[in-house]
Structures are given as C-alpha cells and as structure tokens.
Amino acid sequence: MQKLISFHKTSEKLSPVISALILTLVLLAIFPGTASAGNFELPSSALTGPVSDGISTEILQDETDYGFTLLPYENPSLFQKIGWYVDIIYMFGGICTGILILLTHRHITALEQKLAEFPNKKFELTRFDEISQEIFKTERLRLFTLAPVLFIALAELLIFSGRMGLAVWIHIGILIGLSLSNMLIKDLKILRIYQALMLLPVLRLINLSMPVFFETTLYAFVFIYSPLAIPLAVIVMHQKDSLEEIGITTKNFLSYVALSLPLSFLLGLGEYLTIRTGYLIPDLSFESLLKLTIIMVFFVGLVEELIFRSILQTRLEQALSVKEALLITSILFGLMHSGYGTFHEILYTGFVGLLMGIAFYKTRSLPFIVLMHGFINVFLFGILPHYLSSWTPF
Structure with missing residues (x-):
C-alpha cells in the first residue's frame, strides 16, 4: 500500500507535464500549418531526373500553400481541397487524441486516489471492482457525451469557415447517428443526452433549408423556430420531465421581468459592439417593437432556451x-452562432450562454432566461442599431 501511495504522489507531480503535453497537441491540431510546414520535393534519382529536366524553372518555383509542385496540366484547386481535408482531419484527430489522453489520465489518477485512501494493507478485490466499475461508468458517460459534441462543434466550425456543404452533411450524419443510437445503447442517461443533442442539428438544418416566404427577414424566425415545437414536445413528454425540472414556473416572475431588462440591455450592448448588427424593423414604432418582441421572446428565446x-x-x-x-452548453451555444462569421461573436455568445446557464441553475426559472434572451435580441436587432448605427466607441 505504501508503494501505491508513493506511486500516486509521483503521478500527481506528472499531471502538469501531461496537461502541458495535451495542450501542445491541441494547439498543434488547431494550427495544422505549423506541423505541415516544408516543401515536398522529388527525390534526386534516375527515375525522376528526366521528368524534372523537362519542367521549366518557373513552373518548379510555382508552388501552392501546401508545398506541392504543380505541372502545367494540373488543377491547383485539387491540391487545395486535399490540403483542406487533411487539415480538418488533422485538427479533429489531434483534438480527439488530446481529449482521450486526458480522460485516460483522469481515469488512472482517480483510481489511484481511491486505492490510496484504503488504510488496510490487505486489499479486497471486490472493493476494487466496485471502484473500477463506478469510474468506468462515469468516464464512459463522458466519452459518449463528448463524441457527438465534437462532431457538432466540427460542423459549426465548418460553417464558420464557409464550407457549408460539408457542414450540412456532417449535421445529417450526426442526426442519423444519434437516432440509430436508440437501438444500440441501453444506458438511459446517454439516451436522454443524445435526444437533447439531436435538437441542435435539427435546428441548424431547418435554419439552412427553410425557404424564404417573406421579404422581411424578421418573419423568417417564425418559420425556423415553429417546427421545433414538435420535437421539443416529444422529447419533454418522452423523458417525463416535470414542469419544475425544465423551469416552467411563475415564482418571482415580476421580479425576474424587472431584472431581465437591465441585464438584457448590458448584454445586448456588448453583443452589438461586437458584431454591429443591422436592424430587423424599419422604425421604433410601437407596432414594430411589438412584432420584434413577440418573435424574439416567444419564438427565438423560448425555443433556444428550452x-x-x-x-x-x-x-x-x-x-x-x-x-x-x-x-458544454455554453460552448455549444456559442458555436451555434458561427453563422455570423466572427470568432468574437462565438466567444461572446458562449460567455452569455454561460451566464444564462448559471442564472437558470440558480433560479430554475425558464421565464426569466427566456425574457433575458428575447430582450437581448430586441436591443440587438431593434433599438440599438437605430440609435448607435453611426456611433463608434473609440
């Protein structure tokens, strides 16, 4: 047992080193250009000599960003596409590898910590099995949760980079995979998480595929968010959640209404200064503001917060x-705003999502969060653009 405790202390000292290695791996994955630097050259041999001699010096010096030497009849876009896919695979694989290493390390150190806590020198195998199974179930649950989250994140990052077609196919694959998981996975906790995650690709696919019925952009939100009421109702009824669990309550409603207005203004102002949105209503008349408020609160805010x-x-x-x-929810909430095309917006909405998540956890009041979300959009797409369109803070 003394050796086990000593080994555990040694592994604790190695934890910062392992964390640094994982961080380095993830950074290399995010910036694949640092790992793929250097040019590919034909080796000097009898087989390649005549080919190299037949190519002019100008052509040999004409290289793409990925270091390939192009021949006159070759299409450079082909190499660019190959490079893009290699970068995506490298990035995704590096991040997944780093996360798997981290989960494995946490599993080992957690098990060692549990074993080191036993005061008796004699170790019972049954107790070891119980600890091992408990840790295994927890890590398995994390791993099964992380897999679809990473794929959703990848699809949204592709939308952010402008590769819409590939992102759509990934979202379709996620939706099919999560649907088929109901037949293969028996763990109820995993199934409930997967049912919740299914709503994200559904939201994105409806958003991208919904035809335009009106020239006014504001009305498009109604057609995008209304169909989501069906899967939301099915999931809530299937999982048998109580109204209190999902936050449907009128407790302290008036206080939350009063609190949501100043908070929404501050958060909406911060987001407006981040992305400088245009207005969705032609003026600030009562009728226009009423339309904007109804759509942003009862369609956008309600559906997204549910x-x-x-x-x-x-x-x-x-x-x-x-x-x-x-x-997890704040990261996904930020990534689902990738369509704005700015990294600052993803970070800011992720931060706002974290604040609203904390507020929901503390209050367990869905009306409070929905009002705050809806009023943020009212300020962002209605009031602030009309007043601050010509104002610059610096």
Whole structure:
C-alpha cells in the first residue's frame, strides 16, 4: 500500500507535464500549418531526373500553400481541397487524441486516489471492482457525451469557415447517428443526452433549408423556430420531465421581468459592439417593437432556451456535473452562432450562454432566461442599431 501511495504522489507531480503535453497537441491540431510546414520535393534519382529536366524553372518555383509542385496540366484547386481535408482531419484527430489522453489520465489518477485512501494493507478485490466499475461508468458517460459534441462543434466550425456543404452533411450524419443510437445503447442517461443533442442539428438544418416566404427577414424566425415545437414536445413528454425540472414556473416572475431588462440591455450592448448588427424593423414604432418582441421572446428565446437550458443542461447536470453541464452548453451555444462569421461573436455568445446557464441553475426559472434572451435580441436587432448605427466607441 505504501508503494501505491508513493506511486500516486509521483503521478500527481506528472499531471502538469501531461496537461502541458495535451495542450501542445491541441494547439498543434488547431494550427495544422505549423506541423505541415516544408516543401515536398522529388527525390534526386534516375527515375525522376528526366521528368524534372523537362519542367521549366518557373513552373518548379510555382508552388501552392501546401508545398506541392504543380505541372502545367494540373488543377491547383485539387491540391487545395486535399490540403483542406487533411487539415480538418488533422485538427479533429489531434483534438480527439488530446481529449482521450486526458480522460485516460483522469481515469488512472482517480483510481489511484481511491486505492490510496484504503488504510488496510490487505486489499479486497471486490472493493476494487466496485471502484473500477463506478469510474468506468462515469468516464464512459463522458466519452459518449463528448463524441457527438465534437462532431457538432466540427460542423459549426465548418460553417464558420464557409464550407457549408460539408457542414450540412456532417449535421445529417450526426442526426442519423444519434437516432440509430436508440437501438444500440441501453444506458438511459446517454439516451436522454443524445435526444437533447439531436435538437441542435435539427435546428441548424431547418435554419439552412427553410425557404424564404417573406421579404422581411424578421418573419423568417417564425418559420425556423415553429417546427421545433414538435420535437421539443416529444422529447419533454418522452423523458417525463416535470414542469419544475425544465423551469416552467411563475415564482418571482415580476421580479425576474424587472431584472431581465437591465441585464438584457448590458448584454445586448456588448453583443452589438461586437458584431454591429443591422436592424430587423424599419422604425421604433410601437407596432414594430411589438412584432420584434413577440418573435424574439416567444419564438427565438423560448425555443433556444428550452433546447439549451431546460433540456440539454438539465440532462447533463443529472448525468455528469453542474460544471460540465455549464461548460458544454455554453460552448455549444456559442458555436451555434458561427453563422455570423466572427470568432468574437462565438466567444461572446458562449460567455452569455454561460451566464444564462448559471442564472437558470440558480433560479430554475425558464421565464426569466427566456425574457433575458428575447430582450437581448430586441436591443440587438431593434433599438440599438437605430440609435448607435453611426456611433463608434473609440
């Protein structure tokens, strides 16, 4: 047992080193150009000599960003596409590898910590099995949750980079995979998380495929978010959540209404200064503001908060932990705003999602979060663009 405790202390000292190595691996994955630097050259041999001699010096010096030497009849876009796919695979594989290493390391150190806590020198195998199974179930749950989250993140990053077609196919694959998981996975916690995650590709696919019925952009939100009421109702009824669990309550409603207005203004102002949106209403008349408020609160705010907070965050809190639930939902909430095309918007909306997640966890009031979300959009797409369109803070 003394050797086990000593080994555990040694592994604790190695934890910062392992974390640094994982961080380095992830950074290399995010910036694949650092790992793929250098030019590919034909080796000097009798076989390649005549080919190299037949190519002019100008052609040999004409190289793409990926270091390939192009021949006159070759299409440079082909190499660019290959390079893109290699970069995507490299990035995704590096991040997944880093996460798997981290999960494995956490599994080993957690098991060592449990074993080191036993005061008796004699170690019972049955107790070891119980600890091992408990840790295995927890890590398995994290791994099964992480897999679709990473694929959703990859699809949204592709949308951010402008590769819409590939992102759509990945979202379709995610939706099919999560649907088929109901036949293969028996763990109820995993199934509930997967049912919640299915709503994200559904939301994105409806958003991208919905035809334009009106020239006014504001009305498009109605047709995008209304169909989501069906899967939301099915999931809530299937998982048999109580109204209190998903935050449907009128407790302290008036206080939350009063609190949501100043918070929404501050958060909406921060987002407006981040992306400088245009207005969705022609003027600030009562009729225009009423239309904007109804759509942003009862369609956009209600549907998105039901998805991210009432269903997804609640499922993750029950299966994992509060911190992990807040982290995952806020990251996904930020990435689902990748369509704006700015990295600052992803970071800011992720931060706002974290604040709203904390507020939902503390208050368990869906009306409060929905009002705050809806009023943020009212300020962002209605009031602030009309007043601050010509104002620059610096």
